[in-house]
Amino acid sequence: MAILSKDEAQAILKKVLIFSTADECQANLNGRTVGNIRYARNNVSTAGLSDNISMVVESRFGKRSGVATCNQFDDATLRRCVQRAEEIARLAPEDPEYMPLLGPQQYLTPVSYAASTAAIKPDYRAQVAADSIGLAVGKQLTAAGYLEDGAYFQAMRNSKGLEAYQQSTGLDFSVTVRTPDGTGSGYAVADFTDVSKFNAKALTQIAVDKAAGSRNAKALEPGKYTVILEPAALVSDEGLLNNLIYSFGAREADEGRSFLSKKGGGNRKGEKLFDSRISIYSDPLNAQAPSSVFDGEGLPVKRMNWVEKGVVKNLYYSRYWAQKNGVEPTAFSGNFIMEGGTQSVQDLIKSTEKGILVTRLWYIRDVDPQTLLFTGLTRDGTFYIENGKIKHPVKNFRFNESPVIMLNNIEAIGRPQRLGGNLVPPLKIRDFTFTSLSDAV
Amino acid sequence: MQPFNGICVDWLQLAGLLAKLHHAFPLHHQTVYPLKRRDFVGLTGLATGALWLPSLPGFGESILVDPARLLETVDPAVKKRMADAALNAAKSAGATYADVRIGRYLNQSIFTREKQVQNIASGESYGAGVRVIANGTWGFAATNIVTEAGLAKAAQLAVEIAKANSKVQKEKVQLAPQKGYGDVSWKTPIQRNAFEVPVKEKVELLLAANAKALDNGANFVNSSLFQINEQKYFASTDGSYIDQDVHRIWPTFSVTAIDRTSGKFRSRDALSSPMGLGYEYLTPKAADKIAGPQGTGLIGYKQSYDILEDAALAAQQAKAKLTAKSVTAGKYDLVLDPNHLGLTIHESVGHPLELDRVLGYEANYAGTSFATMEWKAKNIPYGSKYVNIVADKLQTGSLGAVGYDDEGVKTKEWDLIKDGKLVDYQKTRDQAHIVGQKESDGCSYADSWSTVQFQRMPNVSLRPGKEKMSVDDMIKGVDKGIYIAGRGSFSIDQQRYNFQFGGTVFYAIEKGKIAGQLEDVAYQANTQEFWNSCAGSCDQSDYRLFGSFFDGKGQPSQVSAVSHGSATTRFNAVNVINTARKIS
Incomplete structure (x- = not known):
């Protein structure tokens, strides 16, 4: 099972820290279960499934850092992974842009997971393709499309006491509908966290209408x-x-x-670089x-204004660049x-x-x-x-x-x-x- | 596809890198970012460079290893036993055809900026993919459990998938016949395995190149070295057991010059090429250097590259760009260097002649093609009589060179465009019958053991001119023109009609002579008009390979590496635009 619970993930991460002999150690664990279906010429061409969990361990001695990865989580493998990260760190040049690992952080409660999306099965994907193809065939048009959905988790923990975990889901769909004589083409694309908001027929209908309407x-x-x-x-x-x-x-x-x-x-x-009506934030x-x-470094992501009423409000500062310039670092949004x-x-x-x-x-x-x-x-x-x-x-x-x-x-x-x-x-x-x-x- | 897990930076920094990568390196016909932004979230903020890895063939899905691991190999006898286990399991489960690819994909990348090393990463990805035909339908499954049992299980799963897919299949797969080759092997003819070269030596070379750039006035310089080894074992029910050892290398840099007072900045990228060579590519040989046009200081590189010389010139040219004349838009005769023209060939000839695009299989992603079979039947000239374009997977030093493709077909050379007329496409075994042919061209490739092989572009090259002609001879005959070297911004529509290309360096040609650097140049043309304006190429002595590691196609997207050879070539009266703009 590629989606570990918070406790399962943190239990593995804790072991890594126990095995560590470095000055600092941080481990990230990421997993996903992803499925897809692809169709073209009104036919399903490929369908796939993939499952994966992988671990990244970063070990540091002073300003020297080494990274190793593994995708099995028994004690022996974890121990070897930590050892390898430490060996690489000892041989690495000192990083002139070294920043110490972050300590414990406060995070918002995420809203990025929908159980409905995580529960998608292959027959659902086949039905999406069939529905989409059916609409095109009914209008003597040709559809080519792609659906990919997945459930994901990310967890991290470090020797300074930082601890983080989040689950998410996502679904991406796109379809191109063409007229058989190649004189018209239409497209629709959408993505969702929750599959219950997704309607393949409605999206395909947009592409069908655009294809039919773009002839000549x-x-x-x-x-x-x-x-x-x-x-x-x-x-x-x-x-x-x-x-x-x-x-x-x-x-x-x-x-x-x-x-x-x-x-x-x-x-x-x-x-002020843009029209006053332009406001962009994360x-x-x-x-x-x-x-x-x-x-990725464990910085809390919060609401951040980039452009407000046309004025550039913030730029992205890495932790290193922020420290050098005496400003707060900007979290990855x-x-x-x-x-x-x-x-x-x-x-x-x-x-x-x-x-x-x-x-x-x-x-x-x-x-x-x-x-x-x-x-x-x-x-x-x-x-x-x-x-x-x-x-x-x-x-x-x-x-x-x-x-x-x-x-x-x-x-x-x-x-x-x-x-x-x-x-x-x-x-x-x-x-x-x-x-x-x-x-x- | 699971990207290279774990090494990543935050998204803006990432974006900056991608933007730079975008700018510096060709990412073809569809941007190859198998990574979505959510793939980056939660990954450790470490080495900037390593996040490029997933975009490179052979770099996806790898785990980080000790560099010493990169020198190991697996005994072919062991691989044969495992392959047989898969083939037998597939046949027992009802497959009428099966092939197995056991792949060990090794890579190492080194990134530096100015005087510091940013990242060194060595990776390995090992596993096997089994492809079968059952009920006339393809099925595929992959596993990283590389044992007889693991492969047999994957083969059974592949047959199950084929049978399930056959319920919705309308046409049965028709495979062109292919004889078995028995036990054979092929190896890229390298002189020095890049993985045998100590990392320290490679780092020192990159830092020396950076120093050359800084000494010659650069404000910033990033340099990197990518090395790839695909150890691929292929076996099929046709009776082939093919062991191949494929090597590739790519040194590159980007040099930036800045004028603080005006706020202007300009970059000049390396004029190297990714190659199917070993570390010998980085030992410059005089015989591999071709003098560029008189007055430019440019050097063209064949089978070896002088990174120190190019870095010094890059800094000088980047500085000169800050004050170079902005081009006046209009019609110009273009003289295009092979390291520039390769990308134009790739986009306007290589892609439109991929048979799967022609047929509509890529309609939702990479696009379709103007060069349909109906269009071909009309016998409309693709280009002028000087346009002879050949496909191959044989050229020494090219990225496409292998002994056999990923479905066990021995590689060859064939004509795509002859005397300006389209004569053929690029095909795999299941496509040959569509154009009434009996054999595959050997165009099958998968970027990993975990991905299914499909039709990918071979090397596509423009044959050099038959008459003796140097680049200076060619420029002598140009009254009002522009000489362009190196890749730049490039964009083409989804059917390959309208394109716009920039370059790395531009020189004005006035009355048969080079007349100083230009800036803000891009040319816009239609594929057929452009190739019909071709007025000839320099001779074989000027012939060189351009290459790309990043040709993207398919959903989920796969990448492949491909080369394009040509000699310097002239195109008459092409529309050039000025790309300078003012922002507040």
Whole structure:
């Protein structure tokens, strides 16, 4: 069983500390049970299950540190793992950025686990695929999708008395529906902590409608347009907002190699860099998008403002960089929440005289870290809006734009939705820069 | 897929690293982050570098070990007994075909910045995967219990899965016939196993490269060395028992120069390439150096790399970038160095010709392709007559080079594009029949014993020109152009039409001569227009390999390593944009 209870996990971690002869020792134990199903061409292509628990032991002698891992937890294995970490530590160079391990900490009570998600069985996944494929087949369309769900736990303990444990669950679903002649494509994506909020049919229906509605797209000239960016156009593993948040490191800014570096030295914390309606924070207890209450070093994660009314309120300080600069360290946050209003995407369309609705941005790469300029393309449902209505589908565009510029060109902010473990509103943005057309569907 | 457990930093630092990695190294057609943010939560905040490991082939799922373990091997006779146990169990359970891969994946990475070592990690991952066909349907199961009993159990599970999946299967698997090879072996022809080189020697080389960069005016420098050894044993019911020992290495760095007064910063990355070589890649040989265009100081590297020389030049070029002229947008003739062009080949030729993409299996993730079989039948030129593109898994020093692929097919070379016309795709055994062929191309690969093998890109290379021509000869004929070396920002749509590429260094070409460094350059083109504007390549003496460790595909995502060879090549009248912007 890959999900250990708090007592089971801490019992193993306690043993590690007993076996330790180092100056400092910290052990992390993580486990997961994950299942997935993948389909394409209206057929299930693969399905998988994996179970794993693994242990990381870090031993320290003075400023020398060594790490070893193991995935079996009998006394002999644990003892060998600790010994190996200690041997590696003795041979390691001194770390000039050494920070002592943290002592006992107070954590919030996490809300990141749903028993319903942990109970998902293979037949449930098969049904999701069947439901999704069924909707596409019924409309003579072709579906390709992927569902992955899992239960996770993380536990840690160190020789300074720190003790932490948390369980979580998650489910990620995405589906691409295409017309058989390849002239239309639609997409939907969502993720949840609690599977009871997940509806594969409703999501697939969105992709079906977008695929059917995006046939025979017309070409518009590239240029600057008012756009409505749906959450999937803002957040993904490579999303514009993820990249913006990733760039909030104090050290890079202080070193002069970030858009948050200040001319002449230092960083731009405290400056107003975005539209006054922009507020972004992290909160592990957000009910819709909960995350971890402690980070990898054991620092307590609490609500933290990154941007408030357009002003940069905090940058990320590692423990080392915080100490060097005489400030408090920043805990690793597992989510970000962008505040929004009450308008739906439909409402945003209604209030748009001329503009483009973007379902999704894809293959996003940084072009210039100095200005946080990114390039990428629209995909799976791009539509022209006129007088408050979707007029017709348009061919996909390549964009070159910076989230810093985007968040200064805000026309309207919609109702936040969960995506990628975050909460993000759809945004209406003026003067978004499309630089060329793509024939891709 | 369970990522490399345990070594991690907080997410912003991680993100910074990923952003840098993003910037510095090619992560292809879909970002390869098998890690979700939740994977990082709760992990120990230790060495920054090691969190890159899960993104590397052979680095996933490994446990940390003593470096001495990296020199151990397993006796093929022992592996054969275990493989037979699995094959017999599969057949008894009703499989009509079975293959076993017993894999020991070893890796070591070293990370430094300026004068300090950030991390050294050695990892090992050992296990076996069994793939079967039962009721005409694939089934797969993997185990880390590498014993006869463990493998037999995995084989039975794989058959159970195949039988369960066959209930929803519409078409039966059709496998191209493959003869058994009996007991054979293959080894990357390395001269010096990187794992035999003392860690101290490797660290000293990286720190010496950092010192070169700092002495030449760099403000910051990060350097790293990745080393991989895949010890793979393959056996199948066709009668093959194939023992392979595959080695790869990648030294790289990123140098940053800063102008505090203006707040400007620029980076210049290494012009090395990941290679299918041993540590000999880091012993520079004069015969492997090709002078770049006159006036640039650039050196092209073939089968060995001079990291000290490149680090010194990188610092000078990073500084020059701070004051280089910003490009005027417009049409330019581009002269593209092999260490740049390789990525363009990868994205605009390698990916569109993967048969699984063409068929729609990757529609929800990596995308599909413009180069469908219907498109091929129309005989539309993919490129000009100079465009001859070949696939192979044979080239010495390439990342794709192996004796046999991961389903026991002997590797070969074949044409993809001949005189500008598309002639073939990349295939595995179960795909050959779809295009009316009788054999696989040997394109099957899995990034771990625990993942199922599927179609992956072989080396895809542009043949050099037949006429004698050096890069200076080529530049002489260019009136208004830009020379680009090294990889930069790159992005292409999901059907491989529209792309935008940057580079590492850019030089203006005016009236046949190099005329100083440029900045803010990116070119945008359509795949077919671009390859049809190809005006020829330098000759064989200029031919070099570009490589990537990070080609991502599949859900859950797998990575693979691939090389792309070419000589310096000219493309006429390509659209260049200026990427400079102002933010408040």
